Amino acid sequence: MRLPQEFRFPEESRKKRVTGSRIYGFLKCEHSIVLDLLGDPSKKLEPSEGLALLMRRGVEHEERIVAELGYETVEEEDFEAAAARTLALMREGAPGISQGVLRRGPFLGIPDLLRREEGESVFGDYHYIVGDIKSSHRPRSDQALQVSFYSMMLAELQGRDPEKGYLVLREGNEEEVPVRLLQPVVLEVLEEMEALLAKGVSGSSPHRSFACLDCGWRAVCAERGGVSWIPGLSRTGRELLREGGFGELGELEALAPEVLVERVGLGWGQALRAVAGARVARMGVPLRLRRPRLAELRRPYAGMVALQDGFDRRFPVFGSRREEGEPRFFVARTPEEERGAFEEFLGSLRGASGLVHDGAFRHLFFAFATRWPDLADRLMQLEARSLDVLGVARGAYQFPGPVRRAYEAERMFRGEVGEAEPAPEVAALLAAGDFEGMKGLAGKELEGCMAVLRRMMEEGP
Ligand code: SF4
Incomplete structure (x- = not known):
């Protein structure tokens, strides 16, 4: 399969190139690509401090891997000169190339790595395959698609369709990408993007x-409002509502959900969320959709929190709190201290039959069971006693916005729906060695978990 000969950009498009990151971004949010190319750039917000830090760490991770490989790096800034240099290196048979530039008409690809492999191509008895360096611990489909897009450009250049590509992930491990299998999806994405x-x-x-x-476009999208901005609806649900003429919130909130099920074909859950979402947008406080599932919670219970720096899979602070007690914190200043801090934290939960958390423990159960198999039994017991109180609240209520943390949910219950002060990211606090700041954050989240639970219990059946 070949990339199309052309790609039609609207006249007013600020850039007229399809890059790998556009494909990647389109899969994350189609609308963000439309705004990137056609929106007003002065309305785009700067990345938050936490996001900027994650991006910097991603670049450092990439530089470390490239330095270890010792590949030739293409440094020309002008795309034409860089593409010519990449081609020259491939003709010379360089064992590996980093930051090579591939160009074909409106398509531009800058794969992190091009690696020489055996097997004929126009260059001789060898050819190249594409590799991309990512900071995630597991491969994702959007990353694989980007590699497939680059491979399609490479195929035309070397006269051979590479059989595979690869991703280099956070721990330096390599994951193979079946690039040929993904080619139809790349073409479909390009078609949808153009349309x-x-x-x-x-x-x-x-x-x-x-x-x-x-996202930097969140203020622009919030201004647009309507059904697009009701949290918890699926893409198809929103489309069905718009097509059925129910795109405006005023009309939607007056409807009975049954009407949407019958007239628009929405499922019952989505219809309930659509009507409640329209009401919540006006009222500004969460609305209960169904009875929260709290039956599994055993008493006495305790709250538990684990702060995670997802980039390095580190858990620097654990916190626990009994129903009527004071919060306790267990700090791991280095990765080596993590096991000791976790065991002390486990000790602090003795006597509590039920445990409530904000969902972050799902990552911890998996990460620790893999890292310390001898803890697997205790982790399973912990999991069996625990309840994701934020997950329960998300299922039972329609919130005015997406809720990542329990204290954000509690804030919304109190009717504070304006832009919250951004919470300091664990990664940023860890980089600054600010363990007091992390304890503060853990304490706030513990209080949030307990408050959300109390609220759900008090509201009754
Ligand atoms: S704010 Fe959300 S919907 Fe708007 S462009 Fe960004 S990710 Fe997409």
């Missing part, structure tokens, strides 16, 4: 999700 751009900004709609919390 959506042709409709302009007004023809594309936001889709509110957790991704919006860190």
Whole structure:
């Protein structure tokens, strides 16, 4: 399969190139690509401090891997000169190339790595395959698609379709990508992108999700409002509502959910969320949709929190608190101290039959059971006693916005829906060695978990 000969950009498009990151971004949020190319750039917000830090760490991770490989790096800044240099290196048979530039018409690819492999191509008895360096611990489909897109460009250059590509992940491990299998998906994404751009900004709609919390276009999308901005609705649900003429919140909130099930074909859960979401947008406080599932919670219970720096899979602070007690914190200043701090934390939970948390423990159960198999039994017992109180609240209530932390949920219950002061990121606090700041954050989240639980219990059946 080949990339199309052309890609039609609207006249007003600020850039007229399809890059790997556009493909990647399109899969995350189609509307963000429309805004990137056709929106007003002065309205785009700067990345938060936490996000900027994560991006910097991603670049450092990439530089470390490239330095270890010792590949030739293409440094020319001008794309044409860089593409010519990449081609020259491939003709010379360089064992590996980093930051090579691949160009074909409107398509531009800058894969992190090109690696020489055996097997004929126009260059001789060898060819190249594409590798990309990522900071995630596990491979994702959007990353694989980016590698497949680069591989399609490479195929035309070397006269051979590479059989595979690869991702280098956070721990330096390599994951193979079946690039040929993904080619139809790349073509489909390009087709959809072209069609959506042709409709302009007004023809594309936001889709509110957790991704919006860190997106520079969130103010622009919030201004647009309507069904696009009701949290918890699926893409299809929003489309069905718009097509059925229920795109405005005023009309939607007056409806009975049954009407949406019958007239628009929404499932019952989505219909309930659509109507409640429209009401919540006006009222500004969460609305209960169904009885929270708290039956599994055993008493006496305790709250527990584990702060995680997802980049390095580190858990620097654990916290626990009994129903009527004071919070206790267990700090691991280095990765080596993590096991000791965790065991002390486990000790602090003795006597509590039920445990409530904000969902972060799901990552911990998996990470620690893999790291310390001898703890697997105790982790399973912990999991069996625990309840994700934030997950229960998300299922039982319609919130005015996406909720990542329990104290954010509690804030919304109190009717504070304006822009919250951004919470300091664990990664940023850890980089600064600010363990007091982390204890403060853990304490706030513990209080949030307990408060959300109390609220759900008090509201009764
Ligand atoms: S704010 Fe959300 S919907 Fe809007 S562009 Fe960003 S990710 Fe997409």
